[in-house]
Amino acid sequence: xxxxxxxxxxxxxxxxxxxxxxxxxxxxxxxxxxxxxxxxxxxxxxxxxxxxxxxxxxxxxxxxxxxxxxxxxxxxxxxxxxxxxxxxxxxxxxxxxx
Numbered sequence: 001x002x003x004x005x006x007x008x009x010x011x012x013x014x015x016x017x018x019x020x021x022x023x024x025x026x027x028x029x030x031x032x033x034x035x036x037x038x039x040x041x042x043x044x045x046x047x048x049x050x051x052x053x054x055x056x057x058x059x060x061x062x063x064x065x066x067x068x069x070x071x072x073x074x075x076x077x078x079x080x081x082x083x084x085x086x087x088x089x090x091x092x093x094x095x096x097x098x
Contacts, residue, residue, distance in 0.1 A: 004031060007071050026067025041083045044068065048088035 001009075004027045011020035033047050044065065051061045065088065076082050 003075065004028065004071075007074055010074065022063060023067035023070055026064040027071045029064050030068045030071065039072070039082055039085075041085050044085050045088040 004024065007027060008020055008024045011023055015023075029051070030047060033050050034043075047068065048061060048065060051064060056064070069087075072082060072085070
């Protein structure tokens with residue numbers, strides 16, 4: 001069982017099913033972004049920029065970042081040594097030109 005599977009199982013015991021699904025989506029996006037790379041202090045900022053460059057909506061970017069932070073905190077609580085990470089600024093809505 002992968003860490004993502006364990007995290008989802010943990011969430012399903014304490015959260016609503018939709019929250020567990022949303023956070024699992026976040027973890028899957030984060031793992032795709034990492035592609036086996038290391039987690040460093042700036043990873044969340046780079047991840048946010050990657051999602052924005054992929055033209056994900058600001059709401060989705062923020063939701064994915066929340067889920068990813070929860071995943072990383074869960075890993076830390078389970079004994080994994082992770083660096084302190086700099087939180088990215090929230091994604092902003094795009095201006096609509098009329």
